[in-house]
Amino acid sequence: MSRGIDYLFKGLEALLVVLLAAMAIMVFGNVVLRYGFNSGILVSEELARYFFVWLTFIGAVVTFRENAHLGVETLVQRFGPRGRLLCMILSDAIIFMCMAAFFWGTWKQYPINASMTSPVIGIRMNWIYGIGFFTSVGIGLMVGLRLVRALAGRITEAELRAFAGERTEAAVVRERAE
Template sequence: MSRIISFFFKGLEGLLVLLLAAMVVMVFGNVVLRYLFDTGIDVSEELSRFLFVWLTFIGAVVVGRENAHLGVETLVARLGDNGRKVCMVLSDLFIIGCCAVFFWGTWQQAEINATNYAPITEISMLWIYGVGFFTSIGLGLMAVLRILRVVTGRVSEHELKAFAGDYSGDEAHALRERLE
């Protein structure tokens, strides 16, 4: 199961690279066209904006797996393991709540976005803003799984240290734990 999850996230990372590369090509191409010929490709302007939205929201899920989102460790660093576990569960409950609100908002807007079309490409805006479904489910699921690991006692010491902002230690050990 962990291999499937690892493969899934490697696929997401590959998708992020492709999205970023496509954005760079489109934006740079438009800059060159505007500089040399005083014109640009309208489709590339619109698509690069859409790709930026997808890049941001898919990237949030990838970063969520690596626990690399912004955090305030000042208080948590002073707590022991039990205090860190309580804070970890509380923060994950907060994340689940935010994901539920985000999912519900995306759901509420889905009908409007499905009938609203981009001005140049005429892509349904649901394809752009529907990425909120993926992000809310992805981040929420990871938070639920982490709560389950804390409750069942399967959260590692390294993960507790990282939650408190302490990233010292054996890098190979950290990589091994992340892949498990």
């Protein structure tokens, strides 16, 4: 199971690389065409914008799994294990509520986006903004599972250290191998 999830996230990381490379190529190509040949490709402008949206939201899920989001680690590091656990539970509860609100907002916006099409490519806008479902469910599942484990007392010391920003690369490799 864990290995399958690792492969899923490796696939997401590869997708991020592809999206970033395609976005850079499209933007660079349009700059060259615009300033060198006084022309451009409209499709590449629109696709680059949509790739940026997808890159951002998929990247949010990947970085959440790696505990790489911004945090107030200098404060959390000052606490002992109980204080860190309390901070983890509080922040996870807030994140879970935010993901629920994000899912609900995407759900309410979905019919509106489904009725609109992009100006150049002509695809339905729910293909662009529907990525909110992926992000809210992805982060929501991860934080929900961690919250349940924290409330059940099944959070390891290594996870608390990682939450406080004390994790080393060697620890990351060891945790993934387990």
